[in-house]
Amino acid sequence: MPNLISRAIRRRYGKPALLITFALASAICVSAPNEPVNDRYCKTCHGSDGRGNEAIQAPILAGMEEWYLIRQLKNYRGKVRGFHPSDERGIAMQAMANSLSDESIRDIVGWIKTWEYTPPDATVDGDKAEGKKLYASCAACHREDASGNEAIGAPPLAYQNDWYLVKQLENFTNGYRGTHENDIFGQQMVTMVKQLKDDTGIRNVVSYITSLRSD
C-alpha cells in the first residue's frame, strides 16, 4: 500500500504544464484532471496577507523575522514542534511542514516577506503593571521592548497576536512544546515559564508585552 502513496506523490511532481490548459479551457467540468499544487498554503489558515486567524488559531506571519520563520518551519518539519497529542494546532502545522524541501521553505519565507504587517486587535485583558514585573526576566533574551534578539535566538514578541502568545506559554507550561531533545531554545522557555506561575500570570505578561507595540 505505501507504494500507492509514493506513486501519488510522484504524480504530484509529474508534468502538470499541459494540464493547466484543461483547467482553464473547461468551464463546465467541476474539476480538471491532475490539477497542479504548490506549497504556498499559508493564507488559508493564517488569513489575509498572513495577519493571523483567531478562529483557526493560526498566528500572524507578516512581519515575522526570516530567521525565526525558517527555524520554526524546520522544527515542525523535523517534528521537534507539533508532536504532542494535545497540541492540535501544532500537529496540523507539522503535517503541513512535513514534506517541505529547503527550497520550498526559502520560497515560503520569501513570499511572507512581501506581506504588509497590520497590527492585530488586542483580545487579552490582563494587569499590565503585574505583567511588567514578570517580564523583567523575559527581557534578558527578548529585550526590554520585546523586539527580540536574533543573536541568542529569541524572537520578537510585541507584534504577535496576544491569544497566540497565551497559547504558546500554555504549551510550554503543559509540556506540549519545548520538551523535544532537539528544541534547544524551547527547553529554555520551559524553564522560564515556571515564573509565570498560572493563567493569570500568563495573561498579565502577555498584556504587558503587546502594550510595548508602537503601532
Next chain:
Amino acid sequence: MNVRVKRREFLNLLAAFGGTGAALNAGAALNLLPAASHAQTLDLRSPDPSKKQVVILGGGLSGLTVAYELTKRGYDCTVLEASHRCGGRVLTVRHGDLIDEIGNPQYCSFDDEPHMYFNAGAARIPSSHKNILGYCKELGVDLEVFINENKSAYVQDDKMLSGNRIRNIEFTTNMRGFMAELMAKALTHEELNQPFSDAEAEALLSSIRAFGDLKENDLYEGSFRAGYKSGGFLKHGVQKDMIAFRDLLKSRLGRQLLSANEGDTGPILMQPVGGMDKIISGFLNHVGERVKYRAIVNSVEVLDSGVKIVYDHDGARQSFDADYCFNCIPTHLMVGITNNFPDDYKKAMKYVRRGDAYKAAFQAKSRFWEDQEIYGGISWSNSPSRQIWYPSHGIHKSKGIVLAAYDYGGGIYHTQMSQSDRIEAHLSDAEKIHPDFRDNVEKPITVAWHRMNHMLGCSARWQRSFSTGWTHDEEKLYETLRAPVNNRHFFIGDQISMHSAWQESAVMSAQWSLTKLDAYVRQDLA
C-alpha cells in the same frame, strides 16, 4: 421479567425503545425538525440597471444558487472561487482529481469510468429536501435511488459476540424481538390496561407482536426475518439461531442501527447519476463563465453604496466594486480575512466551530460485497472507521469504489494520522468485517475535511451542546450573522442555517437571502 413493571416505567420504556417514530412525529409538531414544504418559488424583480453588479464569494452550492438565480433576472454576477474547483463540500472524487489537503495532496487514480467515483462530502438527498430536488429537476440532473440502510450489510463490534460480524438483519430482528417481548409483557399487566380501552390495548399489543415477531405466548424465540440458516426455497427454511439479548446489548451500535432509517436519512434517499457534483455541473452549465478560479479574497469592505472586494488572482492584486455581495466563505476563514463587519458579526463568526468529518475510500478490484448479498448500503462497526459504504450505483459491474471510513462526528482521530497510517487503520478495521478486504482493494483516497485547502472544516457547528439544543444566545448569534449588513452583504451557505451539513440548507439559505435582497431592491426602486 418477574418484577412487575410500573406504568410510568412502561411509558418510559416505550419512549426509550419504540419511541423513535413517535418522537419524530412529536418533534415535527414542535417544529424541532424541518417540516416538509413546497420548493421555494422565487419572484425576484429585475435590478435597477445601474445597480446590478453582484459579487459572490465562494463557488459552493449556495453561491452558485445565487449566481444562477440572479443571472436569470439580469444581474451581472461574478463568482470568486479560491480553489481550482467549484462545489465546496459537494465533492465527487474520480480519476485524475486532486484532493487538496494541506500537507497531504493526493491524486485520484481510480479507473476512468463513469461509475468509479465516491461522494466525499454531500452524498444523500432526502425526498423531503424539495428545494435541492427542485434544482435537480430544473437543471436536468438525473437522480437515482441511494441505498442507505441495507439489512444484508454487516454489524461488527469488538465487544459483541467475540467481535464476529453479523448481518444487520440479525441484529435488528433479534433486538426488536426482545424489545417487543418486554413491551408485551409490560402491557399485559392489568394496571397498564388503564390508559387504554380494550380495543386500543389489543391494537397496541398486536402491533408490538408484529414489530417483534412474537410467538403466541408473547415470547420472542427467534424469527425467520433474520434470514435462513439453510433452505427456504425448494426446501423448508431453517431458522437461524437466536442471538441472546445480553449479547446484543454489549454493543452500543443499536442506537444508530435502529435510527438509520429515520429523520433525514429515512427512505427514500437519492443521489445524482454519475456523482453529486452533477448538481454543480448543472449550475455551471448556466453560470460557468461567471466563475474566476484561484481568486483568493483578501478583504471585504461594506460601503454605503456597495461592497469593495480586494482579491489575488493570476499573481496580481485586484479589486472589484459590486452593488451587492453574497458570501459563502466559511465563517472560520472569514475571521482571518480583512473586513469591516460590525463587531457583533465578528463575534458571531468566531463563535461557530468547524466540523471535522472524515471519509476514506478504495477502489475495489471486484465487487466482492455483491457476492455476499450486499447491494449498496452501510455496514456498521465500533471501530474508529465506523462505516463501510457499498455503492448504490454500478451494480454488477466488475469494479466499484467502496467507502471504508466515515467519521461524521470526530474525524480528528484519522485526520491527525499520516496518510499511510490512515490507510492501514482503515484496512485493518475493514478486515474485521471483510477478512479479505486488504487483498481486494487498491488506490486509497482520504478526505480530511478539517485540513482541506480553502475550507478547513466540514459543516458548521453552532451548538456547543447537542443534548441541550440551541441556546438563546446561539439563536441570537445566528440571527445576527444571517441578517444582511447594510443591505449589501449577505452571508449564505448551510453554515447560515439551523440544519447544517445538508445541501437543502445551503440552497434555502441562499434563497432566504435572495428574498431579503429583493425586498430591498423593490423598496429602493419604489
